Amino acid sequence: MKSVVTTVIAAADAAGRFPSTSDLESVQGSLQRAAARMEAAEKLSGNLDNVAKEAYDACIAKYPYLNNAGEANSSETFKTKCMRDVKHYLRLISYSLVVGGTGPLDEWGIAGQREVYRALNLPTGPYVAALSFARNRGCAPRDMSAQALTEYNALVDYVINSLS
């Protein structure tokens, strides 16, 4: 599992050297943000269903015709697709907050997914819309501290960027 720490050590080991000053600075930077990340991970884990549901509800408010009866564009279709995928990515975001790097997202969420979505012609729009809402709905200090929200939003943006 890649993290700032494992990346630094792997690079140092590959070159057969001790960690450099800049290596240590990047690890220290990551450790300094650890408390904020743990706070974000804890709040997210405790509130996963609500975050996913809020994202869905916000999408419905924005695209009310999703409530129209029908097949591909019925709200139920959107909801199930949206909920399952958003929850999956939020879970990986919480792992990444704990690790302090994008390893869990890269290895379990992003690698290969772009190809799968393209090969099977699956829509990426629902989770981009829902994750954008999830990002915009986050509010400090109501949901978490400003620092924790920064960490969380950075990872939400990372997912949006990588999977869109």
Add this chain to the structure above:
Amino acid sequence: MDNRFANIFGLTEEQSIALLDTPPEQATDESERYIAASQLANYPSEASINALIRAVNVTYDSLDNRITRRKSVESLGKLKAKQSLEVIRPCLSDTDRYTVEAAVWTIGEIGTENTEILEEITQLLLKPDQAYRVIIHTLVKLNYVAAVDRVRPFMDHEDEPTASAAIATVCRFAQDFSQIDRVVSFLQSDSVNARRACLEDLINARYYAAIPAIARCPISLMFRLRAIRSLADSGIAAGEVSINEVLPVIEQILLDHPNDLDLVHEYDQPPVLEFLIRELYHTDFGRTYLATQTLIEQQSEAVPTALFETYEAEAHNDYGAHYHVMKLMGWLKHQPAYDLLLEALTNTSPQFMKSRAAAALSLGYLGDQRAIAPLQTSAQSNIWMLQYTSLMALEKLGDYSQHKLLLEADDWAVRAKANQVLPGVTTNSTGLMNS
């Protein structure tokens, strides 16, 4: 092309163009332009293509514009818009690696024989941190054999899917199959991505000998079916594969019993029921198949009860677990699940399509004659795997009435299946290639 989700946002062409043309700094919602760009792939018109080209030319620096621009490039690929080639070409040198990837893929979709462009794509193999797998796939698609020696070094790439793509490409271009077994071995990788990825490469290599191993790979049946059908298409055309070899493989995959898979996971201690039910929600089907196998082996009366409970609580809304619940009810021959299976058989929401096929087979396993009429209806749907599994289920129930109605079915596999059981009628591989 699978278009089940084509209209998920219900936007018209005019609405989509208007949204996409909104300057990014004025967009009220950041994801709107992205959704519009993806939606326009469903409207093959000049107006739609021109709007997408305009969007590619908007270089406003923000995350939302970046993803919109990228999606516009991809939609032009889906529309195979030749006139956009010169607009997309500069994206090959973009600083955003995903935009480069989208441009490469789109050029592959549009198609080109322009060696300057093909060289430009090949040169990307020398740049760090690129989507090498997509680049290699595109070079194969465009049949650019001159790239083979620059692809070769990637055969030992640390990323398994990249190595897999490179090996398959060398097989295809140099007819050198010496390392193809490494690609086949990825079917048993710990990584679900590597397992899925190598299927695409076995298709590209046209390695028909891998068909039985693909059938036993622990990933979703949708991936396996796609691979087998692609290989069958090229293999039958080349005279290297016969329909009679492929049909039992397709049936094995559609049946999708975990005992017919080479599972890559195992439990370090006997799992409790609650854990096994939770595993049905996992996105790695390697793990869900191990759970279903264990649930079948347990033969516990508590299993169907737990399945009903999880269906009520979550699985009705989760297209992964939903499928496994339908399968398990059939394997357990749980008669009280009849109504649940009947409901799943007629559920037209696109994400539950494979559950419909699962429900059809499970109804066959239940052996309840009441299922004959609804299965006759589903046999006449326009979804090949639902038609096929309905025929399989009807055979279990002793009903062959639909076979003769599907002798001329549009889908080659359904047509072959319908022909197979009728005395005096033989399958004809030449005729099967018409679909």
